[in-house]
Amino acid sequence: MPAYVLTAAQAAAVDRRLESAGLLDLAMEEAGAAVAGEVQQQVPAGRVLLLAGTGANGGDALVAARHLYVQGREVEVLALPARHRLTQLNRRRLQAVGVQCRPLRPAALHRSAQDAAVLVDGLLGTGFAPPLRAPLDELIHIINAAHCPVLSIDIPSGLDAHSAQAAGLSVHAHRTVTLMGWKPALMFGEAAARAGAVTLVALTVPAPWVQEQALAVRPSDREVGAMLPVRRNDAHKGTAGHVWVLGGHPGTVGAASLAGAGALRAGAGLVTVHSTADVPLVMPELMMHRHEAWDAAFRSFGTRRPDAVAVGMGLGPDAARVAREVLAWNIPTVLDADALQPELTGLGHDLCVWTPHPGEAARLLDTSTPELTRHPLDAARTLQERLGGVVVLKGGPSVIAHSGGLSVACGGHPGMASAGMGDTLSGILASLLGQGLVPVQAAVAGVRLHARAGERAGQLHGYGLSATDVASQLGGAWADLTHPQSTPDSDRLSGVPAGC
Numbered sequence: 001m002p003a004y005v006l007t008a009a010q011a012a013a014v015d016r017r018l019e020s021a022g023l024l025d026l027a028m029e030e031a032g033a034a035v036a037g038e039v040q041q042q043v044p045a046g047r048v049l050l051l052a053g054t055g056a057n058g059g060d061a062l063v064a065a066r067h068l069y070v071q072g073r074e075v076e077v078l079a080l081p082a083r084h085r086l087t088q089l090n091r092r093r094l095q096a097v098g099v100q101c102r103p104l105r106p107a108a109l110h111r112s113a114q115d116a117a118v119l120v121d122g123l124l125g126t127g128f129a130p131p132l133r134a135p136l137d138e139l140i141h142i143i144n145a146a147h148c149p150v151l152s153i154d155i156p157s158g159l160d161a162h163s164a165q166a167a168g169l170s171v172h173a174h175r176t177v178t179l180m181g182w183k184p185a186l187m188f189g190e191a192a193a194r195a196g197a198v199t200l201v202a203l204t205v206p207a208p209w210v211q212e213q214a215l216a217v218r219p220s221d222r223e224v225g226a227m228l229p230v231r232r233n234d235a236h237k238g239t240a241g242h243v244w245v246l247g248g249h250p251g252t253v254g255a256a257s258l259a260g261a262g263a264l265r266a267g268a269g270l271v272t273v274h275s276t277a278d279v280p281l282v283m284p285e286l287m288m289h290r291h292e293a294w295d296a297a298f299r300s301f302g303t304r305r306p307d308a309v310a311v312g313m314g315l316g317p318d319a320a321r322v323a324r325e326v327l328a329w330n331i332p333t334v335l336d337a338d339a340l341q342p343e344l345t346g347l348g349h350d351l352c353v354w355t356p357h358p359g360e361a362a363r364l365l366d367t368s369t370p371e372l373t374r375h376p377l378d379a380a381r382t383l384q385e386r387l388g389g390v391v392v393l394k395g396g397p398s399v400i401a402h403s404g405g406l407s408v409a410c411g412g413h414p415g416m417a418s419a420g421m422g423d424t425l426s427g428i429l430a431s432l433l434g435q436g437l438v439p440v441q442a443a444v445a446g447v448r449l450h451a452r453a454g455e456r457a458g459q460l461h462g463y464g465l466s467a468t469d470v471a472s473q474l475g476g477a478w479a480d481l482t483h484p485q486s487t488p489d490s491d492r493l494s495g496v497p498a499g500c
């Protein structure tokens with residue numbers, strides 16, 4: 001089963017269903033036990049300071065305190081007055097095993113945080129409605145000044161679950177144990193940086209209840225690996241897909257050759273780069289057609305068509321015109337970089353994959369980049385509705401939007417913040433389309449393949465990794481995804497963007 005992404009409202013809807021089925025108590029017990037387990041694993045000795053808020057997030061902290069106590073850990077619990085029925089119940093259960101809760105006041109927190117081995121933040125979860133009210137603001141300042149590691153339950157207190165922005169004061173956690181599904185804030189931007197390393201505890205909730213609500217899926221590497229094409233032993237270059245790359249312009253010729261390298265390394269049988277500039281052939285296996293002008297190029301193509309085409313990488317001022325011609329072919333097409341022009345809106349078809357980075361996406365939606373990056377899932381969905389086909393809104397992580405919904409591809413490496421990475425991705429996507437994957441599978445599998453290759457290259461080159469390094473790791477990344485038992489858990493890889 002894939003992991004799901006849920007907004008606060010969607011998580012609350014599942015909670016109501018659990019409550020009416022009499023299962024919410026069990027879910028809270030499971031959540032608290034998982035938090036206790038994470039504490040035991042991460043900080044196996046020393047005093048655990050647990051902070052419980054008024055709602056069910058506080059209830060999870062009280063359950064965690066009970067589990068830790070019965071396992072022999074020294075626990076201290078500071079709690080706000082319990083308002084939620086199950087939080088009140090778990091307070092009584094905690095007292096019944098011999099742990100007293102003390103009132104959570106700033107002075108007490110300040111004193112207790114001095115020598116705690118770990119602080120568990122159960123103040124506010126998905127029930128938080130900004131802005132913060134007193135005394136939560138003062139308490140959060142004290143938590144952030146504490147010297148011990150902080151583990152937040154579900155989401156760092158004070159974060160708006162839906163927004164990547166992290167506009168106001170919130171807990172800065174070292175780790176977050178999130179429940180039932182990922183919250184958008186745990187994956188994107190400044191908000192994700194405040195969550196630290198995230199562990200998802202899916203909880204024993206009927207899968208359809210979560211699936212019906214979910215905003216997006218976050219497929220596992222095993223699920224992604226199963227999408228990748230499998231070849232017969234008698235495969236030859238004619239059956240492995242012929243990809244055309246249309247790109248390059250004086251000054252940006254490298255973009256077309258990086259796309260070509262990405263296509264070859266992702267398995268295309270034949271790759272031809274068409275350009276009106278002298279594109280350097282970084283790999284001699286690439287074929288090159290230098291055309292005098294694009295009109296002449298299209299005349300020379302006649303009725304010949306590749307299995308898939310990537311258009312736009314470094315293509316320059318002719319890009320919109322070239323993309324318009326290519327769209328009329330109605331074949332599997334990746335549109336990137338200069339081909340991502342608002343004037344192409346309405347010309348897309350079901351076989352298109354559009355790959356904007358946030359700046360290009362903002363231009364297509366006529367908005368600002370900061371506004372767009374605040375809600376990347378919403379932005380990707382709006383773009384897909386306007387452009388058709390599949391949209392890959394690139395970033396760390398990227399969002400794939402298609403007519404059936406949204407998918408988030410996590411992983412990658414911060415070293416991928418360098419020029420040419422997107423060009424390589426376009427080639428990968430065209431390669432997978434050329435090998436017969438339908439656009440949504442090519443996008444989901446290609447984006448994760450690219451990110452996984454980035455993780456491998458990042459281990460070798462750190463922040464100095466280049467797009468060529470990423471292309472050279474695609475074979476290993478492919479093997480990792482198709483044999484996932486040997487893949488390190490991408491959530492726990494060092495250097496992976498927070499929350500992903």
Ligand SMILES: NC(=O)C1=CN([C@@H]2O[C@H](COP(=O)(O)OP(=O)(O)OC[C@H]3O[C@@H](n4cnc5c(N)ncnc54)[C@H](O)[C@@H]3O)[C@@H](O)[C@H]2O)[C@@H](O)CC1
Nearest residue numbers: 028054055056057124125126127128129131132133154180
């Ligand atoms: N299915 C799930 O995902 C489960 C979720 N559980 C927990 O339930 C939590 C949600 O519980 P609740 O809906 O009770 O909400 P929370 O516990 O997140 O917060 C609600 C409480 O915070 C207070 N509050 C809200 N906004 C505030 C503000 N701006 N300033 C100060 N106080 C504010 C409210 O008065 C309310 O008492 C999740 O985050 C998770 O920790 C678990 O108990 C188990 C099951």
Ligand SMILES: Nc1ncnc2c1ncn2[C@@H]1O[C@H](COP(=O)(O)OP(=O)(O)O)[C@@H](O)[C@H]1O
Nearest residue numbers: 357394395396412414416417419420421422423
């Ligand atoms: N910090 C990061 N974490 C994960 N992936 C990243 C990160 N930074 C960039 N990437 C990936 O690198 C690519 C950059 O694309 P783009 O900005 O179009 O590059 P260019 O235009 O230089 O080719 C995207 O696929 C993006 O997802």
